[in-house]
Amino acid sequence: MATTTAAVTLSSDLLSDSISVSASSTLMKAGTTADGLDQMEYGYLDLPTGDEYDLIATTPTASKASKLYLKNHSTDETYYIAVTQNAQAIGKLYGGDWMFIPADFHDAAGDIAITANGGTNKICYALFHEGTVLVTT
């Protein structure tokens, strides 16, 4: 069984008491503690402005426990990536921001799409999943 760990630490001095939250999870296949996610895609690319792009070209098995990591490596704080799913706005990743989300990809329309704003954004992404449906040529 492949063992992949995702850990997060959130720290802040926004409150009178400091915030320090940590969590760690082993990325498992849906509904089991016996088998870890055993497939991944990983990339680093330039994202030009002007068009919306599907980040993941293939469709991992729907309704599973896939996880998507995405970071905007742009150093200009005014640059951002608009993240949408099924044409619905989710959020914006500004230069330096990252996200880690469960990804359902319930159908072709459920693909996560990204659009660069401000200029060409540099992004890094990793998708951890348990199955891929290849697209026929």
Add this chain to the structure above:
Amino acid sequence: MATTTATITLSSTDLLSDELSLSTTATLTIAGASTGLTGTTGLARKKTGNTSEYTLFAAASYTDDKAHKVYLKNTSTTAAQYFIVEVAGTVVGRLYAGDWALIPWAADTTGTNCDIDITPSAADMTLEYMLFTDE
């Protein structure tokens, strides 16, 4: 200025032939500037009484089109238990037992209100959550 940071570490020694070790830290700032995020709900927990859909954060309650960040964690230890996470009715994904997520949230209200909703797969599940806001 308040400083809020988020660090992620992804690691595996056996997923690939080469070891995976990725770690990065983001300082969470307001949209389009280097000023730190200005608000937070603090860390909280919600226990669900049934399998109904719950609105965790209503977009109309926050400033539209900003750089909010949402942290979620499913505290369940039962592997089959999950939360369905939705934004504006669109399923983002399933958060299984022990899983966590950090989601950028625009709180868009231009068309459909981009509320963040959760649906537990079983009654009496607990979600841990925190929102950092760009007011």
